[in-house]
Structure formats: C-alpha cells, structure tokens
Amino acid sequence: MKKQLHKLLIVMFAALLSVSGVLISAQGKAYAASNEPDIDASAAILVEADTGQILYEKNADAVLGIASMTKMMTEYLVLESIKAGKMKWTDEVPISKYSSVISQDRGLSNVPLLEGDKYTVKDLYEAMAIYSANGATIALAEKLGNGSEANFIKLMNDEGKKLGLESYKFVNATGLSNSLLKGMHPKGTKPTDENVMSARATAKLASHLIKDHPEALEISKIPKKVFGKGTHSQTEMANWNWMLPELTFEYKGVDGLKTGHTDFAGYCFTGTAVKNGVRYITVIMSGKKNGKPEMNARFTQTAKLLDYGFDNFKMKEVIPANTTIKGHKTLAVAKGKEDSVAIKTSKPLKVLLKKGEEDKYQVKFDADSKLVDKNGHLMAPFKKGQEVGKAALVAKDNTTADNLYGTDQKAVQVPVVTTKGVEKANWFALSMQSIGGFFSDVWTSASDNVKAWF
The missing domain is CATH 3.40.710.10 (DD-peptidase/beta-lactamase superfamily)
Structure with a gap:
C-alpha cells in the first residue's frame, strides 16, 4: 500500500511540473515555459x-x-x-x-x-x-x-x-x-x-x-x-x-x-x-x-x-548577399527599354531568432513607393545597383516585435538592388507600348462582352 501511495505521489508531482510549465535545462537552471x-x-x-x-x-x-x-x-x-x-x-x-x-x-x-x-x-x-x-x-x-x-x-x-x-x-x-x-x-x-x-x-x-x-x-x-x-x-x-x-x-x-x-x-x-x-x-x-x-x-x-x-x-542568415528573393526574382519596369529587371539583396539578411521558432517567420519584399508607379512597376531609367526596396523578416501571423529603433520587426531589413541598368524607352517605343496597351484593353473588354452573351 505504501509503495502504491509513493508511486502515486511521484506521478502527481510529475504532472504538476508539466502543468506549471517548468523546464530544467542541461545546466540545471529552472525556467518558466x-x-x-x-x-x-x-x-x-x-x-x-x-x-x-x-x-x-x-x-x-x-x-x-x-x-x-x-x-x-x-x-x-x-x-x-x-x-x-x-x-x-x-x-x-x-x-x-x-x-x-x-x-x-x-x-x-x-x-x-x-x-x-x-x-x-x-x-x-x-x-x-x-x-x-x-x-x-x-x-x-x-x-x-x-x-x-x-x-x-x-x-x-x-x-x-x-x-x-x-x-x-x-x-x-x-x-x-x-x-x-x-x-x-x-x-x-x-x-x-x-x-x-x-x-x-x-x-x-x-x-x-x-x-x-x-x-x-x-x-x-x-x-x-x-x-x-x-x-x-x-x-x-x-x-x-x-x-x-x-x-x-x-x-x-x-x-x-x-x-x-x-x-x-x-x-x-x-x-x-x-x-x-x-x-x-x-x-x-x-x-x-x-x-x-x-x-x-x-x-x-x-x-x-x-x-x-x-x-x-x-543569429541566422536568412538570405545571403547577392541572392534573389522567392517570389520576387524580377521587378516589372515601366517606360523602359526592357519589361523587367532582376533584383537581389545587396547584403545578407541576418536575424536573431529564438531557437525552435524559425518557421514562424517569412521574408517579405517591399518596393520603394517613390520609385514605382501605381501598378508597382519600377520607373525607368535606373542604373545597376539601384536600391529599389527592402527585404525584411516578418512574422507569418503579422505580429510585430519590439525594436529599440521602432516597433516593427522590419527594422531588421536589408536593401534590395537591381542587377542591371535599364534605359528609358524612346518616344516611338513608348507610343507603341501605349497603342499596344490600348488594343489590349479593347480586346479584353470585347472578350468579356462575348463571354457575357453566352
């Protein structure tokens, strides 16, 4: 009977520790959960x-x-x-x-x-x-x-x-x-x-x-x-x-x-x-x-x-320097001789993360609003190495972490730059782009109307 009572007390004590969330580290230090x-x-x-x-x-x-x-x-x-x-x-x-x-x-x-x-x-x-x-x-x-x-x-x-x-x-x-x-x-x-x-x-x-x-x-x-x-x-x-x-x-x-x-x-x-x-x-x-x-x-x-x-x-290196960002390998270009340009990080993105919580974050790219048009297209002309925005590590649940220099986790960010320069297109090319855009809109509108008939 005494042995059974002893075992029961041990089980209850272990359960109490589990519920309270107390963990013992390898060094013998006690921490809250x-x-x-x-x-x-x-x-x-x-x-x-x-x-x-x-x-x-x-x-x-x-x-x-x-x-x-x-x-x-x-x-x-x-x-x-x-x-x-x-x-x-x-x-x-x-x-x-x-x-x-x-x-x-x-x-x-x-x-x-x-x-x-x-x-x-x-x-x-x-x-x-x-x-x-x-x-x-x-x-x-x-x-x-x-x-x-x-x-x-x-x-x-x-x-x-x-x-x-x-x-x-x-x-x-x-x-x-x-x-x-x-x-x-x-x-x-x-x-x-x-x-x-x-x-x-x-x-x-x-x-x-x-x-x-x-x-x-x-x-x-x-x-x-x-x-x-x-x-x-x-x-x-x-x-x-x-x-x-x-x-x-x-x-x-x-x-x-x-x-x-x-x-x-x-x-x-x-x-x-x-x-x-x-x-x-x-x-x-x-x-x-x-x-x-x-x-x-x-x-x-x-x-x-x-x-x-x-x-x-x-400290974890989330993205090395000179690396493209998933989902943002290129940036569309407006009024340029080329339609898009490849972009990459200019520095490694290093962030201090709590061990075991690495999967709670994701990399996000934000283009500089002063350099892009309303459609998010980068305005030509620009040179190679032009900073076009920032890459930052953000929480997947959109929560922000406190920072000494602000309240947004984005304070941990690195510049994203163009891999090449793009010149501004000449007036003829811009005119053709405009005409092409006009007919594209007309075709899309007509196509939508035809679909509506059926």
Missing part, C-alpha cells in the same frame, strides 16, 4: 546590439534615476569631439576649483585632482570610464562646455534629442544627485534635481556609444589601471564593472559598459557582452535581491539576462 528570466529590478531590458531587437523588457519606459550611467553621454560627447577634430586625446585639461573640490571627496568615486593642475583628455576619460571618477568627469564637461558644466548640460540634452532618446533629462555631467555637489550644482538646475532616463533610452544611448565609437569598449573593458602614476594623484583604479575578467562576477564576453549608484537611483548597470559574433546590451535599473536593493544584484540580474539571450537565441 516561455524561458523568460524573472528579473528582480525596477526596470530592465535586453537588446541585440546590431539590429536593436528587444528580447526582454520590464518597465522599459519607466523614467527612473540613472546615476553614473549618465557618464555614457559624457563619454559619447568627448568621443564625438575627438572624432570631429575639435579635441585630441593628448590635449591638457585644466582643473577648476569645482572639479577639484568634488574630486577630493573620497566618499564619492574619485581620483584626487588639484586646482590648477592639468591632465590629458585620455587620463581623465579613463578615470571616468573605468573608475567613474566624478571630478574627472566634471573637468571634461567644463572643457567641452567652454568652462561651464551648465553649457555642457545643454549639449547633453541636445545630443539626446539627436540620438532619438525619449524619456530623459540630464541635469549634470556625472549622474550624482545635485545635492551631493556641495552647492556647486550647474546653474539653472535645482539642488534636488536628478538625472533620469528610461531603460529603453539608456539602452539606445549605449547602442549609439558602441556603434559610433567602438573604441569606447577598449577602455571600458580595462579591469584595473593606475591613474597619475608617480604623482600626488596616483590612484589604483579597479573597474566598478565587476563582470569583467579577473573581477568578482566575471562573465565571459563582457567588455562594458557603465555602473551607477545613488540613493535616488539605486544600484544600476548598463552591460554589454559578445559571444559567437552576437553582442547584447543589457540595462538593470535598481537591481534587487529578494525585492530589496542590493549592490551586487545589478550583476546577478544582468547575468540572468545574458544567459537568456545566449542560451535561447541564435
């Missing part, structure tokens, strides 16, 4: 960096404190200035009283700077990106803002608009609460002001930073470095990103990007990692452990996001 991670944070997002595909989000549009993740915008503007030739890595930056006073506060993340001293842009940038040094960040902001952090804040907010960020506000260059700036907060801001942004906007900023300036990762991935070696400013800098190699929460492939913490924002982290040619961007805002803010939770929650991305998705 959807495999989506349970992220303990106020907001979070997981994005494939190249295409902007969003694989996971939680409260992604909630406007929250970002603390020192703010420095990604400061980094972006410094790198933009260098790229434009307005500033060099070797340029010297004078230290103001403001940046010096803030830098001496070791209760904040800092390397000590003395008023009147000069440091190179490279030295200060590394202190900012590796050690989140606040005084160094202010010095760079004043350099770019013609001596004023207030001027730099305008640059930050204007750049945010250019980059298409939404739900954001910058009130200082560092991400510190204005109340921590010892009464020297930027002119035009309030002592109670905070930098805020959504997880979606934060991920978009990170995406622009590493796409437009990949050299940023060469610095953000440095785990340890000495600042001002041999000077009174000498400081051992250990990167606050503890997911880097050699550090506490090391995660293979992580090479950036920026941590943050204030009482207002909680513990935050924008991370990025690459494996097998796929790069992800993650954002954790106010990471928690068992529902309570916890310093290391931003890293453990980030690891969950990265595990989900790397374990459950793969």
Whole structure:
C-alpha cells in the first residue's frame, strides 16, 4: 500500500511540473515555459546590439534615476569631439576649483585632482570610464562646455534629442544627485534635481556609444589601471564593472559598459557582452535581491539576462548577399527599354531568432513607393545597383516585435538592388507600348462582352 501511495505521489508531482510549465535545462537552471528570466529590478531590458531587437523588457519606459550611467553621454560627447577634430586625446585639461573640490571627496568615486593642475583628455576619460571618477568627469564637461558644466548640460540634452532618446533629462555631467555637489550644482538646475532616463533610452544611448565609437569598449573593458602614476594623484583604479575578467562576477564576453549608484537611483548597470559574433546590451535599473536593493544584484540580474539571450537565441542568415528573393526574382519596369529587371539583396539578411521558432517567420519584399508607379512597376531609367526596396523578416501571423529603433520587426531589413541598368524607352517605343496597351484593353473588354452573351 505504501509503495502504491509513493508511486502515486511521484506521478502527481510529475504532472504538476508539466502543468506549471517548468523546464530544467542541461545546466540545471529552472525556467518558466516561455524561458523568460524573472528579473528582480525596477526596470530592465535586453537588446541585440546590431539590429536593436528587444528580447526582454520590464518597465522599459519607466523614467527612473540613472546615476553614473549618465557618464555614457559624457563619454559619447568627448568621443564625438575627438572624432570631429575639435579635441585630441593628448590635449591638457585644466582643473577648476569645482572639479577639484568634488574630486577630493573620497566618499564619492574619485581620483584626487588639484586646482590648477592639468591632465590629458585620455587620463581623465579613463578615470571616468573605468573608475567613474566624478571630478574627472566634471573637468571634461567644463572643457567641452567652454568652462561651464551648465553649457555642457545643454549639449547633453541636445545630443539626446539627436540620438532619438525619449524619456530623459540630464541635469549634470556625472549622474550624482545635485545635492551631493556641495552647492556647486550647474546653474539653472535645482539642488534636488536628478538625472533620469528610461531603460529603453539608456539602452539606445549605449547602442549609439558602441556603434559610433567602438573604441569606447577598449577602455571600458580595462579591469584595473593606475591613474597619475608617480604623482600626488596616483590612484589604483579597479573597474566598478565587476563582470569583467579577473573581477568578482566575471562573465565571459563582457567588455562594458557603465555602473551607477545613488540613493535616488539605486544600484544600476548598463552591460554589454559578445559571444559567437552576437553582442547584447543589457540595462538593470535598481537591481534587487529578494525585492530589496542590493549592490551586487545589478550583476546577478544582468547575468540572468545574458544567459537568456545566449542560451535561447541564435543569429541566422536568412538570405545571403547577392541572392534573389522567392517570389520576387524580377521587378516589372515601366517606360523602359526592357519589361523587367532582376533584383537581389545587396547584403545578407541576418536575424536573431529564438531557437525552435524559425518557421514562424517569412521574408517579405517591399518596393520603394517613390520609385514605382501605381501598378508597382519600377520607373525607368535606373542604373545597376539601384536600391529599389527592402527585404525584411516578418512574422507569418503579422505580429510585430519590439525594436529599440521602432516597433516593427522590419527594422531588421536589408536593401534590395537591381542587377542591371535599364534605359528609358524612346518616344516611338513608348507610343507603341501605349497603342499596344490600348488594343489590349479593347480586346479584353470585347472578350468579356462575348463571354457575357453566352
């Protein structure tokens, strides 16, 4: 009797597991049936960096404190200035009283700077990106803002608009609460002001930073470095990103990007990692452990996001470059010396797909409405290699997937071009085409009438 009861309990337990949809992976990790991670944070997002595909989000549009993740915008503007030739890595930056006073506060993340001293842009940038040094960040902001952090804040907010960020506000260059700036907060801001942004906007900023300036990762991935070696400013800098190699929460492939913490924002982290040619961007805002803010939770929650991305998705080349699209090998031509032209993809169409769901999508071709007539015929003349539309991967059920740069799955698309040029037909040929079209219409009409008689 006891054995039968024992077997019954086992069967009931197995059935319960099946109904609840809990699966155990080869690594022994438990996931819900959807495999989506349970992220303990106020907001979070997981994005494939190249295409902007969003694989996971939680409260992604909630406007929250970002603390020192703010420095990604400061980094972006410094790198933009260098790229434009307005500033060099070797340029010297004078230290103001403001940046010096803030830098001496070791209760904040800092390397000590003395008023009147000069440091190179490279030295200060590394202190900012590796050690989140606040005084160094202010010095760079004043350099770019013609001596004023207030001027730099305008640059930050204007750049945010250019980059298409939404739900954001910058009130200082560092991400510190204005109340921590010892009464020297930027002119035009309030002592109670905070930098805020959504997880979606934060991920978009990170995406622009590493796409437009990949050299940023060469610095953000440095785990340890000495600042001002041999000077009174000498400081051992250990990167606050503890997911880097050699550090506490090391995660293979992580090479950036920026941590943050204030009482207002909680513990935050924008991370990025690459494996097998796929790069992800993650954002954790106010990471928690068992529902309570916890310093290391931003890293453990980030690891969950990265595990989900790397374990459950793969990059698939749906169409190689220089390939015709099924059902769209040619495009009809209007007013040309030829009736049609072959078209092909100019680049490979690569899309990140969830494993086992590849058959849920199909390739769709959309011609450029500006180049075709009302019948969908490409207007001649045009040259070889003329882009005539886009090929995109879309869901067969017409559902759309969220994307960092829009809400349509079509954001993952490649150009389709002509394989040859077609000249415009001369007036005689066009006239004959017109006459031919007229008689064709007449014949079709007459044929329809005859059929109607019978």
